[in-house]
Amino acid sequence: MKLLLEIEDEKADFILELLKNFKFVKAKTLSPYKAEVLSNLKQSIEEYNQVKDGKTKLISAKELLDEL
16 A cells, blocks of 8 residues: 655654654655645546536636637
8 A cells, every 4th residue: 555645844754764664664755846746646636536527517628718
């Protein structure tokens, strides 16, 4: 199982050290860029699921251009 944790900066070193002491846990940090990419991907998937479930309606390209 993989988990993504969001930890306050001042507590991150402590949590990483704690996790490294468990032989069954592999912990690695993400670069700020990778964290942002994952966040954006998660948001995109959530929006896709809303459209798929009919909770959000899409507009056509023509409707978008008409709004401009």
